[in-house]
Amino acid sequence: MTGEDREAGMTMADRVDKVLDEGAAPALHGLVVVRGGRVVLERYGAGDDHHLNRPLGHVTFEPDTLHDVRSVTKSVVALLYGIALADGLVPEPGESLLRQFPEYPDLVADPVRARLTVEHALTMTLGLEWDESVPYTSTANSEIAMEAAPDRHRYVLERPIVEEPGRRWLYCGGAAALIGRLVAVGTGRPLAEFARTALFEPLGIGSYAWAKGADGVEMAAAGLRLTPRALAAIGALVLDGGRGIVPGDWLAELTRPRVPIDDRRRYGYQWYVGTGSPRWIAAHGNGGQRVYVAPERDLVVAVTAGDYGDPAQPSTTAVLDELLKE
Known part of the structure; x- marks a missing residue:
């Protein structure tokens, strides 16, 4: 059997584990993959982490460990x-x-x-x-x-x-x-409070944190801390048309490619949209935080990682490249 034959016979989990075993994604902190409405792959790592610019030291990540999601907050x-x-x-x-x-x-x-x-x-x-x-x-x-x-x-x-x-x-x-x-202002409630009742609780997300600025107001650009499972639940919501939690017509507007970013991406309403096939929708955060939704593949990928300040986000990129080979 050739190397190519062995590669062809590998499952999604096999490919991801190979990346991890080879050290190609050293800053991967958490990974949850949902397909067909159920979790089909889940992995956690360990490494140095930060809360915004404050070092948290070496952290061993588990399913319930909150993680900065940075600009996924947007x-x-x-x-x-x-x-x-x-x-x-x-x-x-x-x-x-x-x-x-x-x-x-x-x-x-x-x-x-x-x-x-x-x-x-x-x-x-x-x-x-x-x-x-x-x-x-x-x-x-x-x-x-x-x-x-x-x-x-x-x-x-x-x-x-x-x-x-x-x-x-x-x-x-x-x-x-x-x-x-x-x-x-419109809801008359702080962002975190409105998010709790309008989005998080309906999705079964019970654990989260939202950092505030010096004025005591939640940071809408990058303040959220969530688990990879919570990110996956948000991705599944987008994949499933809002589930009556977010209006379906708003999701259609939110994920419509509106403004060119580069040859591969357009911007919707605070979400990224791919230009190629199969279609994808994503939320990105500094360090490799990602919610990736591929409707034609019935696939949601949620990633947390620690490549802060590195625009290449190598750990997340290595894992996504393997997951999206099929």
């Missing part, structure tokens, strides 16, 4: 927005963004900013001066500067507009902060 907030929208508690995407922030009358009166809509925030096409290309340990990073500002929402909304809104996707944690604020 995608969860988009789900919450859709739930609130169905109840008429937040504005439609096409409505004016600045009018939702009457506490900043000088910005509301600015005719240039009047062109901004809620959809521009949902799609990260605000056209603002914003830079998250430097490490998330420096206030030269716009998201970190936002969190250090006396008023994070004003900080975002008063950034100079440097190009026509809606024209180009630019990664912007500030956009998620604005969407989170609309949800909290």
